[in-house]
Amino acid sequence: MEIDLSVSWLGLSMASPLFNASGVMCRHADELDRLAASCAGAVITKSCTLEPRAGNPEPRYAALPFGSINSMGLPNEGFRYYLDYARRYDYGRGKPLFVSVSxxxxxxxxxxxGELARLDLPCLPEVNLSCPNVPGKPQTGYDFAASAALLDxxxxxxxxxxxxxLPPYFDPVHFDxxxxxxxxxxxxxxVTCINSIGNALVVDVERELALIRPKDGLGGLGGSYVLPTALANVREFARRLPDRHVVGCGGVTSGAEAFMHILCGATVVQIGTCLYEEGPGAFERIAAELSxxxxxxxxxxxxxxxxxxGTP
Structure with a gap:
């Protein structure tokens, strides 16, 4: 039986439902080009700010037994860099481009x-309401009035x-x-569900230190640790927003987790920690396992x- 992994959504066509989560292998043009040349179905840029940012001090990422913790602090080349990339991107290759904005x-x-609207390019913005790793900058997604004002x-x-x-939510009232x-x-x-679970703390017992430096060791938790939370958010927003698409993100390390996200209602699936650790070959492997x-x-x-x- 021939398996068809293609997806048509938002007027876009993707040969595979898998692509990178913003923040992973997407800060520089050469990384974005590697993604575009891989088996990923689409490409998304690093979340961009108005001016370039170096991000938080190192160490700011650590691999863990079942995922990762990071406090990158939005390191990026500034929005003009990514809009220039969007201008010259080869849309004809059939891989949509998303521009993450934060x-x-x-x-x-x-x-x-406003600048992206004036350029009138065929890329789509993903507005990040959920970065947990910039000191002094709260997550907009946890302030419902502020989220509405920004969307207005x-x-x-x-x-x-x-x-x-979106950030992860943990209560049905907040889903509503x-x-x-x-x-x-x-x-x-x-809506993309979810960003990392914010402000986790991982301790190195031998050194009696936090694993990362920024925010006194607090960082976003990713990888397999967040899979159950990500799946809950995907399903609950898919239920509540049946006329919108949900992008699943969190804990995908094999075809099984990609299947779970789609079973819960995701249209497409982003890969973060696994891509960081394995590289672009992860897309071909996970697509084969999903098939x-x-x-x-x-x-x-x-x-x-x-x-x-279903439920039992």
């Missing part, structure tokens, strides 16, 4: 989106389709509250099982 203030975010301003300045990257905010904006086409799993279950297409998670 201004240090609402005004910065609006300035970047975005749709006035950016008339085309866009998406948002954020879904109520998001459904008010018809041009909001997708094999689908074949064993008798599913030829992703639509055959998307959103069909």
């Amino acid at each position: 201004g240090m203030s609402a005004d910065e975010t609006l300035t970047i989106l 301003a975005i749709v006035r300045i950016y008339p085309k389709t866009f998406g948002v990257k 509250m954020m879904a109520d905010v998001l459904r008010a904006y018809p041009t909001l086409g997708f 094999a799993l689908m074949r064993s279950k008798g599913y030829r297409t992703l639509d055959a099982f998307r959103g069909r998670l």
Whole structure:
């Protein structure tokens, strides 16, 4: 049985549902080019700010037995760098480009989106409401009124389709509250669930030190540690926003986890920690494992099982 991993969504076509999570292998043009040349179905840039940022001091990333902890602090080359990349990107190769936007203030975010709107390129922005690793900068996604105010301003300045990257939520009431905010904006086409679980602390017992330096050792938790939380967020937002797309992100290390995200309702799936550790070859491996799993279950297409998670 021939397996079809293709996805059509938001007017875009992807040969595979897998692509990178913003922040991994996407800060520089050569990294983005490597992603575009890989088996990834799309490419997303590093979250950009108005001006270039070096990010937080090292060490700011540590691999863990079941994932990672990081406090990168939005290191990026500034929005002009990524918009220049978007201008020269080869859209004809059939891999959509997403530009991640994470201004240090609402005004910065609006300035970047206003410039992107004026360029009228075929890329789509993913507005990051959820970076947990910049000292003194709270996650917008945990302030529902602030999120609504920012989205009100975005749709006035950016008339085309866009998406948002959300922090993890842990209570059904908060799923409801954020879904109520998001459904008010018809041009909001997708939500990405989830960013890392913020402000975790990992301790090196031998050295009696935190593993990373920024924020006194607090950082975002990623990898397999966050898979159950990510799946819950994917399913709950897919349920509450049936006319929007959910991008699953968190804990994907094999085809099985990609299958889980799609079973919970994800349209496509981003890969972060695994990509950081393994490199772009992860896309080919995970796609092959996903195909094999689908074949064993008798599913030829992703639509055959998307959103069909049951309960015993």
